[in-house]
Amino acid sequence: MADQNAIHAYAAKWYYKFLNFHTPHQELLDGTMLDEGLALGFKLDCGHAFCEQYPQAFFDFEALKAVINSITDIPLLGSAIVSQYRYLTHCGISENILDPDNRVWFIIALEQLACLTGPNPRKAQDPYHFHGTLKRIRIISENVCYGPAPQPGEEVEQRLTLTDVGGVFFTSYTWQADGDREKAREKRFKIAPSAAKTVLDAFTKVFQRGYSEIPPTDVGGWNLELKNAAGETYRFTGSLTANDFNKCRLSDLMREAVGVEELFVMDGGTESGRH
Numbered sequence: 001m002a003d004q005n006a007i008h009a010y011a012a013k014w015y016y017k018f019l020n021f022h023t024p025h026q027e028l029l030d031g032t033m034l035d036e037g038l039a040l041g042f043k044l045d046c047g048h049a050f051c052e053q054y055p056q057a058f059f060d061f062e063a064l065k066a067v068i069n070s071i072t073d074i075p076l077l078g079s080a081i082v083s084q085y086r087y088l089t090h091c092g093i094s095e096n097i098l099d100p101d102n103r104v105w106f107i108i109a110l111e112q113l114a115c116l117t118g119p120n121p122r123k124a125q126d127p128y129h130f131h132g133t134l135k136r137i138r139i140i141s142e143n144v145c146y147g148p149a150p151q152p153g154e155e156v157e158q159r160l161t162l163t164d165v166g167g168v169f170f171t172s173y174t175w176q177a178d179g180d181r182e183k184a185r186e187k188r189f190k191i192a193p194s195a196a197k198t199v200l201d202a203f204t205k206v207f208q209r210g211y212s213e214i215p216p217t218d219v220g221g222w223n224l225e226l227k228n229a230a231g232e233t234y235r236f237t238g239s240l241t242a243n244d245f246n247k248c249r250l251s252d253l254m255r256e257a258v259g260v261e262e263l264f265v266m267d268g269g270t271e272s273g274r275h
Contacts, residue, residue: 011111012118014106019237044079047084134164134228136161144157162258
């Protein structure tokens with residue numbers, strides 16, 4: 001078995017690929033993840049060893065999520081991950097590694113593997129909660145889904161950063177006829193630190209309580225990074241929908257604070273001050 005640093009690098013790399021809406025599908029399907037996992041010493045056993053201890057968790061992401069904090073055996077978890085990958089890419093009939101339920105399964109499992117082998121053991125026991133003093137929020141919102149392509153010139157991606165001292169960094173991209181994206185808007189400015197604190201405090205309150213969402217494929221999505229004063233970055237993902245009160249409230253707070261027009265944020269709406 002490889003050393004923990006190598007396993008951590010592997011788990012973090014593939015966790016972010018599964019989490020990132022921009023990851024080309026081919027990168028998840030070409031077998032590189034399996035080859036790298038086997039090179040680390042993980043074993044293909046069709047998930048048998050994992051199923052002996054966690055009978056339902058190999059087949060259902062909700063069952064995996066329910067027990068993930070109790071899974072601390074690194075070889076067992078790593079072998080389950082490569083066995084699941086092998087099954088879905090080589091033996092699956094109706095299932096596919098890109099199906100939302102399967103994608104979430106890998107996100108949960110890889111995050112735990114990264115936490116178990118990383119420098120912060122606390123996060124291994126609590127992967128869905130933010131800890132510490134929030135210093136920076138970064139949100140990438142993408143209003144693209146599996147379906148008809150956007151119209152050329154339509155704004156489809158926004159990247160927004162807010163710091164505790166009021167620094168705001170915003171960039172947006174529009175869809176092009178060839179499927180590429182072109183930078184459309186770019187803004188850098190400062191708001192009052194007190195206004196920034198209101199937003200950061202609200203995000204802290206919500207994500208300290210814990211947050212997880214199953215991102216569907218028929219709507220856009222967001223990736224959120226929360227960086228604390230210790231330099232630790234906590235990552236969350238979700239759908240660009242107004243189906244959750246906290247997402248809408250945080251999105252409205254962000255819009256009101258930064259004043260940038262037509263912000264997707266986390267709910268996909270663009271109006272500020274919606275109540």
